[in-house]
Amino acid sequence: MENTLTNDFNENQPTVGDKTALVTIIGRPSAGKSTFLNTASGEMVSIVSAIPQTTRNAIRGIVNTSLGQLVFVDTPGYHESSKKMNLKMRAIVADQLENADSILYVIDSTRPCGDEEKLITLLLKGHEEKTVAAINKTDEAGSNPRSARDFLSKELPGLSEKNIFEISAKNDEGIDDVLRALYALAPVAPHLYPEEFYTDQEVDFRIAEVIREQAINRLDQEIPHCVYVQIADMEMRSPTKMWCRAFLCVEKESQKGIVIGKGAQMIKTIRVESIKQLRKIFDYKIDLDLQVKVDKNWRQNDLRLNKLLK
Template structure:
């Protein structure tokens, strides 16, 4: 046997990691996931607390497979719904192979960031940090770095990266750092997959995105979408009945709009968005109904928040 044979390294197997994304509301977690996956996996809105579930997006490259879990924005709140969403975040951290912590460089780092630091500090060996929105005119990444140096003084500088998820800047560098952490393991999904979401969940999220981006004040937070029925009527056309569900009778009229103008717009724009996702047309029957004080009902929250 030659010395060259003795020195040969065993072949490296495929790398696969379950990556939990964590950050404050509106830090850009969903935008990062959609940019990295190259598809609209998670809904995006300027309204905080848009993401309510742990949503998976899958990135396949020559380096391996990263299965991202976009979690609800982590923040201080005693409301029942927000407490349940915080539990979702904590559960995902414990199951992750890697953690991506995204900070917003346009906002000061305060108590909520310290809460997140407390969560991730015990997982430093599998943590990558991304300072987002560096393209914004009021971005202050140096201030974020100072905060991180004070709260995580031993954390490697090379694992703190500056990005613009919206402009697709620095994303590849973040992926490379995550692949460094990823263990050798078989891929969890076929390479053509970019999400594991069921059809009904994706339809509901698209409708909710179109609704919350058109409604004002507290109404977006009072909405969930119920898919009542789906049926493939031809190989290229699905019929779907869905309800936009609100908490109060007074909100019903706001969602319907004058002369049903608002619900019509939400329906039409939802159909347009769904055509970009599915390779068949979706005929959407969209209505509005009331589930009084649903955010206080455990049975409803347990069904919606997973």
């Protein structure tokens, strides 16, 4: 499926050398990084939830326009934590920064820029010349972009004012301005992916993420953080139909009943809504066999974390 931005962006830009850049997106949990990526690429690349720490992996989304190709890497929310899983996700963020041609720093303008935000600016020290800042959620009540600008001026004085933008990723406001700034920083280079690509995610990963999104948006309290999805089997049974068996895995036996729900209503809803979303992504139907099982204390299992978090 081809990426689309606004027609105005593509039609009114001067032709320049073909540019390509690997852009790492960084920000606190729930800053709107995944929403930005989905809006910019015009596709559901990264799952979105009000639950913090929804993104667990480095997710790639690809934007192709007349100016070239931007390959965005959506990273887990960066924050202070001593938990093993969160430390692993922080390491993913740090690794992606080193490989980036440029960096998109997304700030939630509805929350004060405190100690967690300072952790991010410490990571960005020395990278200011290749950083673009997007002050997000300016459409929401309580937004204070002036405070975010003051914070950036103090903590990242090397960040150019012309590379700071106020946006609403949810409402697609200011996105094109951010993209233009990133293209200005991008080197002239061959594209990394064919133009019809908007992500490089494997089919099993995409299915697992859609299921996890539908689950965490329906489960309360700590359950969303205790869930991961295991794809056990996939089989194309015709050119237009795939069969897939997947497991929603939880840490404790007591959580299993919550995910299944009374009369199996919760797991049924998650399955049905997942199938609806998958039909929007793939050009074939997916018949989903979804079950729940316990993987005791999986968030403390190094082998499991190394397999799940990349």
